[in-house]
Amino acid sequence: MRRRAGVGAIQRQKIQQDKFKEKGSEIQENQLEQMTLQMEKFREKLEEFAAKHKTEIKKNPQFRKQFQEMCASIGVDPLASGKGFWCEMLGVGDFYYELGVQIVELCVATSHRNGGVISLEEALRRLNHRRRQDNQISTDDLVRAVKKLRVLGSGMEVVATGSSQFIYSIPGELSMDHTTLLQHAENVGHMTVSSAASNLGWTQERVGRTVDHLLRIGVAWRDDQDRPPTYWFPAFFQQCTTAE
């Protein structure tokens, strides 16, 4: 009787498996090599494109946004490193770095009256007002610059509340409750503890706690000449956001 199993058979099986593995690896390696070559070519083309359209990228917010998206789709982040082709060739890093600095300056300058909450719309308006006509920025630029700042640990972030987006430059974190209440505040302009409680389905105590924190950092102000007291928010008060 022939016996399939046996040391010899096992060894032959192993050799066969190894050969398959080797072939598999070979194929994989080839594929990887191919892919890497393709990516290299693509990257080269992208760099060519960037160099050719450098001026356009710097001056046109729409174009800049599309370029960013194109880069993102192949996993390239022109803002990622401070050195290298992207930063040096394009100065894209510089662009967002400088914008980041301007945003910080704006937030610092206005935080005494809005408590560190400024709408993207107001920030855009004020920043573009200071810039030349051929050097305007878009909302997308702002969001990217703030994201970059956030990575650097500056404590800034863009938060979408309600229908608008805001740049928060408040030291310390804002909890979900804070942002939820602010979202509600943006819609109603001003509120009492009980009106907010019933609108949000919270206890009055929870509203009180949340408002207290916002009062402490100057995001909310209290009006005692209303019965019951009402709470207002400079960041959402039209005359404040449009003031000089």
Added chain:
Amino acid sequence: TTTTTMTGFEWPWQYSFPPFFTLQPNADVRRTQLDAWCALVVSWGRNNNVSQIDVTEASSLPVFKNPSISRSLPADSIMVVLEELAKRGNLEWMDKTKRRGYLFWRSPAEWGQQIYTWAQATSHINSVCTLYEISQGDDTINQ
């Protein structure tokens, strides 16, 4: 949008903000609030040629109330603002009773700075001038 009176005085945004007429509980926020109040009283005073403030009549001064939003600064808060102005050199009490005070649109410190700058520009440093020379002299025609 800013609200402007016939005299062309521009009220700051805070003037339309109801909570501005309530002294805020938090110390830091209150400080910026008082900054705004002091600046408002001084610029309103300058614009309306008000150089004296009587505490008992202060509540009726237009600067401390905004009828369009039905808000007015309560008497004790007005006192806080006046005391703050005194601290900054923009108000000088006429006597210890603190019932009336002179309102200085420029504090003595600010005047000092102005005069010194003028003196530097007209080369009067380390020389002696009379008040007449400073306020009416040839060098001050455009000041």
